[in-house]
Structure formats: structure tokens, C-alpha cells
Amino acid sequence: MMDPADLPAEKRNKIAWIALDTENLTLNGEDVGVFNDLSIPSNHQPNQWLVLSPDGREEADELFAKLAEGGQILYPLEEQAFAEFYGRLIDRFGIGWDVMK
16 A cells, blocks of 8 residues: 655645545545646546446447447447456546446
8 A cells, every 4th residue: 555655745735536425326536636747638538437236238338439429439349358248438427437347
């Protein structure tokens, strides 16, 4: 585990990672740039992600398609070594979403 004393003073009171879980939705977040300086606006990605965990692939495909309308797909919904399926996008409102099981 990282010792906060090793961080620059301006980053010591930041949140490095947080996850708030419910049955089918997890909110992941961090303060921008805690571990590196890649943050908004340099890469235009949010510092929080909603993680949807649908029961099956059909529901996941439907949710992913609806969220992607007018947004930007970062990783298409596909099988992954770490998950049955996983996809990442930013919706038209700038909210980050992971869809996975």
C-alpha cells in the first residue's frame, strides 16, 4: 500500500480510489490525477465511472447500445480474460460507464 507521505503535499488528502456497490451498479471514482497527471482536460475522460453489471449478455448489449447513443465508445462490449464481457464508454452527457459481468 502506498504511504500518503510519499505523495506530493497537494495530493495527500485526495481519494485514490473509491467503489460504492449496489446489486447491479457500482460507482467507481477517484480525485483527478492522484497517481499521474493524465486527467481532465488532457485526456477528456471523467474521473468517475458507473459500473453496470447486468444479469446477461442480451441485457448488457441493450444497455450498452442505449448509453452509447451520442456518446463515445472507448472499449466495445466484448469477452475479456477478466470478465464474461466488458465495455467502456462515455455517454452523451460526459458520464463514464463500464458494462461488465
